[in-house]
Amino acid sequence: MKELLPRNNTKRKIIHLDMDAFYASVEMRDNPALAKKALIVGQDPRKANGHGVVATANYVARQYGVHSAMPTMKALRLVPKDKIAFVRPNFEKYRAVSAQIHELMYELTDVVESVALDEAYLDVTKNKLGVYSAVTLATRLQEKIFKKTGLTSSFGVSYNKFLAKMGSEFAKPFGRTIILPEEAEDFLAQQPIEAFPGIGKKTQEQLHSMGIFTGADLQNLDVKFLIERFKRMGYFIAQHAQGIDLRPVNSTRQRKSIGTERTFEPNIFDENIALTTLRKYSENLSKKLKEKNFLAQTLVIKVRNNNFETVTKRSKLTKPTNDAIEIFQTAKELFKSVDNFLTQGIRLLGLSTTDLQTNQYEEISLDLFTTE
Template structure:
């Protein structure tokens, strides 16, 4: 007869062994790279006068009826208890007036900087799992650069990101995603944390339980009431005990507290095409207006290609007239591109071959790029670059 713990595991779909936990996998080499206070750091880089100011990236609530949510805050603002996802009005209450500066978010600028960072990542590996604009997991068990350790590769990434963007980042290196993420958070900013298989249990033992995913504002006080305050306290609880008290969450906590995480780094799926289109009401008749729109979406497509580290080999025009007749025309490029001007030139040429649609009135106009492929990078010698120790 299964115990209550085993019943819980079976009901939630877990595969269980005799000791309830799966065998650990320590053969992988995972990097978690995380930009330091990313949006705020971009603004401070671009506005040197913000040095020594508590920078909060959010709409100023004093100008928006007290509304607004903080996107991020620099480290000086964080010293006053200001953090991401907090109501912006809290920054007004917590930070001295002469130090506080609100900056409206500029996501176009942040995406452009993120694309630079991801271009550097792709020099090392294509097995990249982006979490947001400012952080990603990289599986470097096999990599593009040769026989280098994960620590050397992470140091190379950190150095190259700084040289290219003038922004700092932190990294964690370990044998799984959970530990790599814990590591990158451990020594911010501009931190470097390496957690080897033989050190994982000791490293986790000294952490506050709030560090572990799944132990949030509700679960933490419950655990503290039970005398559980550190990773060591979690390790001393049996897997069955954690499952009995915290069900599925308890099983995951048991795994993490023992340094186990079998989830792979999942690279973004390759897209077959990227497209932009717009419906016009009233219908569009003016050629210059149509070309202006094609130029605009050509830039958007180029940005999307750069962000995803792709080139396109084909441009496709889609057009629909006021009678709902729809056609597509395509042009194969002489060479793959991610340049807006090349995309626009091909789109303009395709449009010029269907003048009757503009004459009749264009209801829908769009461009897409297909035949996508990853950008190729030449071999790089890490030791041509100072890794910064």
């Protein structure tokens, strides 16, 4: 029942660029002696009472089975003591390098959708260089990034975001994968369902229980069955199995939000520390909003605990504002709804403002009683 699926669009040219072990690569670039070690970006559990989570690991560490979000204590058990090295994350440095990489992306096109500091989609169907070949553009970008930052990246090129993402993951590190329209279904048929972006572990387990292990198995399933079994997610799985993904690359060039967040090692267990952090965030956001002449209408808090569970809560402000006190008061109320995360330890705390609008007037102070 493929007639239930939307008509495919194979005319676009999409690049998915993904930096290779980004945080670890930046650290190895700045300290080449770390390259021979199993490098883990995260708190050394021997110095943090056994606490800590792996932010990322280099490819040497991955050979021992270390991966992102793993407790650092487990990583310590997997790697020989003389081979392992820990480096605390330096997100200010990573953001600065990410900004350099994004500058190079915008030399090709303004249609750039940033997914993370180290990952982005680019729609180069129409591009600033007038180059027809997306592969040529992606290769130039990969080479420029290496020349400017000393870091390697991998890319996937195809006619939609889903396939481009699969391509960038297919041949890491320093990989280049092109999936043409006429090759897409055969390529997908050969992939394990674990390689399909968006199919999480629980869905994988359910599919395995039904004898579904590969893209070919998915392609042979009735679309109606997938929809009935997995609802909306099943419809997207059916589309992806046939190489269909109509989502646009959403340009993030226009500022839609202003925010700040930080990862804490050791984690936060004290409410006063959390609120003090939110007060500083509020002052920082207020300053940035005023500098850009913005008023915010919505506030969003983001919290992640030591088990890597993440929750976001948002609240509409009573009126658009850029006042630090008003922002903090709303932030405090939002935090009350997630303060149970303190018992597990807050690993990440973030605050952002969205629904921005331009301030149409300037606040000035007038002394009505001054006379000449």
